[in-house]
Amino acid sequence: MATDQGMNQSVEKAAAVLATFLDGRGDLRVSDVAQRAGVGQSTASRLLATLEQLEYVERDEVSSLYRLGPAVISLAGAAVNQHPVHREARQHAQALACSLGLGANVAVRRGASLFYLCNFEGALAPKSYTLLGQRNPLHATGIGKCLLLALSPQERRELLPELPRYTQHTLTTHAALDADLATVAERGYAIEREELALGRACVAAPVLDGSGTVTAAISISGPLSAIDLPNREVELGRKAIEVADSISIGLGYIGPSHPVGVGTGR
CATH class of the missing domain: 1.10.10.10 (Winged helix-like DNA-binding domain superfamily/Winged helix DNA-binding domain)
Structure with missing residues (x-):
């Protein structure tokens, strides 16, 4: 012993x-x-x-x-290749980044943070590093907001007792976060505008597994000038939902078994 x-x-x-x-x-x-x-x-x-x-x-x-x-x-490559979400989402995310020229990211929740499984950059959103394997806060990111749809308000408060501020735009109260997530669930996509880092924004949609549970999310991200939310929010939101749906189908999702509403993201 x-x-x-x-x-x-x-x-x-x-x-x-x-x-x-x-x-x-x-x-x-x-x-x-x-x-x-x-x-x-x-x-x-x-x-x-x-x-x-x-x-x-x-x-x-x-x-x-x-x-x-x-x-x-070598270990990291083997680990992501074994992950079902990565295997299903990789080609979709890569094609999305190529077609839009923006960033495309896929992540799952690990405890109180999100964990990136895929990260591709288009010509309008270049990075000198990869997000693969990195973590970010749930409440200050579009992907994180989508992942939080899987939890009840009480579960969110237990998981995230404090909501740290990263910029002046970060949601730092659960009341504000609850209201934002209700909108996310209604329209099917989340928006993050300079809540984690100034000058950047994203649009994200939840990915569902075979049971209809939010298991991952995909985002379209880039500089404010490139993503142009005032003029492109609806377009990018629809695109994010479309790609998220394709990934969900690949993971075994066959459609809602209950009325559309909070918790489905559709």
């Missing part, structure tokens, strides 16, 4: 070391990793050396700084 406990602690420490790289802010020194992971510098150095041998991290020969290695990419 003592040996098993020691091995478990080693795995936890190794996972903590890998997690220090998740913010993507650049290569790290051993001391940086030790501080972020909450371990001693000698422990961090030993774990990094082992992870380097296994190709989970790699070290720059000139600077001696560490970054994530190719083994992590």
